[in-house]
Amino acid sequence: MTPLQLPPQAPVARSPVEPPAAAGTWHGPHADELGQATAAWLAAKKPTTREAYARDLRAWGVFCADHGMHVLTARKPDADLFGAALQDPGATVRPLSAPSAARRMAAVSSWYRYLVACGLHDRNPFAAAERPRVDRDYSATAWLDENSARRIIDAADTAIGSTRLRDAAMLRLMLQLGVRVSEVCSMRVDALGSARGQRTITVHGKGGKRIERALPPAAAEALDAYLTWRADRSGEPIAANTPLFATASGRPVDRTEVFRLVRRLAERAELPQPHAVTPHALRHTFATIATERGADLDDLQDAMGHADPRTTRRYQRAARRLERDPAHLVAAALG
Numbered sequence: 001m002t003p004l005q006l007p008p009q010a011p012v013a014r015s016p017v018e019p020p021a022a023a024g025t026w027h028g029p030h031a032d033e034l035g036q037a038t039a040a041w042l043a044a045k046k047p048t049t050r051e052a053y054a055r056d057l058r059a060w061g062v063f064c065a066d067h068g069m070h071v072l073t074a075r076k077p078d079a080d081l082f083g084a085a086l087q088d089p090g091a092t093v094r095p096l097s098a099p100s101a102a103r104r105m106a107a108v109s110s111w112y113r114y115l116v117a118c119g120l121h122d123r124n125p126f127a128a129a130e131r132p133r134v135d136r137d138y139s140a141t142a143w144l145d146e147n148s149a150r151r152i153i154d155a156a157d158t159a160i161g162s163t164r165l166r167d168a169a170m171l172r173l174m175l176q177l178g179v180r181v182s183e184v185c186s187m188r189v190d191a192l193g194s195a196r197g198q199r200t201i202t203v204h205g206k207g208g209k210r211i212e213r214a215l216p217p218a219a220a221e222a223l224d225a226y227l228t229w230r231a232d233r234s235g236e237p238i239a240a241n242t243p244l245f246a247t248a249s250g251r252p253v254d255r256t257e258v259f260r261l262v263r264r265l266a267e268r269a270e271l272p273q274p275h276a277v278t279p280h281a282l283r284h285t286f287a288t289i290a291t292e293r294g295a296d297l298d299d300l301q302d303a304m305g306h307a308d309p310r311t312t313r314r315y316q317r318a319a320r321r322l323e324r325d326p327a328h329l330v331a332a333a334l335g
Contacts, residue, residue: 033120034071041114046208048182048255056107059086072121079105079129087132098132105131142276143284146292148269149175152277155269162248165226167261170245170253172219174262174279178286178304179203179213181258181279190240192223205305213303255279287312 038057042050063082064071086101096104109126116124144152153175156168173179183203191202192215199215215223223244230246231238243252258279266274283304290300301312 033118034115037115037118037120038111041111046182046206047186049206053107053110056104057111059104060108074125076125076127076129079108079125082108083129083131101132105129142273142278142281143288144271144277144281146289148271149285149289151269152265152271155265159265159268165222165229166245166253167265169219169222169226170258170261171265171282172216172222173201174282175286176216176219177201177203177213178283178290180205180283181255184245184258184279185252185255187244188240189227189238189242189244191244203305206307209305209307211302211305 042054045053060082061071063085064074064078067078067081069078083101083105086096086104087098089095105126109124109129112121112124112126115121153168153171156164156171159167170184173184174181183205186204187201193200193202193212195212199217199220200212201215203211203213205211227238242250245253247253247257262277262279262282263274266277271277287300287304290303297309297312301309304312306312
């Protein structure tokens with residue numbers, strides 16, 4: 001029996017470390033207070049973050065249940081064991097990468113900090129837990145070179161079907177502006193605007209950060225074509241507070257749809273290893289091409305909405321690592 005139940009407003013998919021019967025209820029002391037505090041903690045997050053944190057918290061609840069302890073009796077060694085189990089192929093069906101395991105532990109640690117602030121607990125067992133070591137200068141995400149990026153754009157522009165214009169516009173936003181998939185799915189029509197003679201689009205990034213981005217002509221044209229088609233199909237102007245990218249029923253596109261779209265276009269463009277081309281790979285491609293074309297670190301950091309410049313430098317170093325390998329200098333000297 002799991003000592004953890006997520007509040008109704010945060011339904012989540014099964015976590016990789018959850019057994020099928022992961023759903024449970026709060027048990028033991030302070031059950032009502034824990035449930036209310038957890039609901040408030042999750043409610044303050046953006047929808048995509050809320051879903052991810054809910055999965056992380058449920059995974060921790062299952063771990064505690066499997067080890068016969070309540071979440072309020074856990075100690076630092078239990079948090080250490082949880083971190084190790086997340087990456088252990090023998091302990092979970094699908095072990096997590098070091099960055100994903102570290103992020104999951106950080107989410108649970110955030111929950112405990114909230115409980116301490118609410119007076120529901122006296123310590124955070126994850127505060128000093130051993131977290132997986134993450135190399136900030138390395139990114140395992142694939143990216144496309146300029147030729148491959150052009151090929152996938154062409155695949156979107158020449159596709160057939162009722163969603164062609166929408167899909168082409170979404171792809172350009174991810175490739176030409178580096179917009180996250182969650183940001184694409186949450187955008188509304190009123191994100192579009194203009195400033196100082198340029199077309200703009202406002203992106204609401206992580207932490208509620210509001211970023212006004214320049215909209216390149218090709219991306220603006222793709223969006224205009226899609227919105228014109230959408231208005232003609234409905235027979236009325238598109239309301240400003242509606243999703244920028246909508247399904248036939250009017251609901252926002254979701255992450256799963258976008259992931260499938262990117263994979264499908266990569267296959268249509270006959271790119272090598274199309275399964276590795278994801279929305280995040282398109283964001284990485286944006287950063288890589290911008291770096292290769294001489295983008296300033298500060299400008300790139302602002303555009304991508306990174307709070308930490310080290311995150312931006314990771315993309316830049318991944319792009320430049322092979323070209324700037326000192327082996328080229330030595331080889332040129334030695335012949």
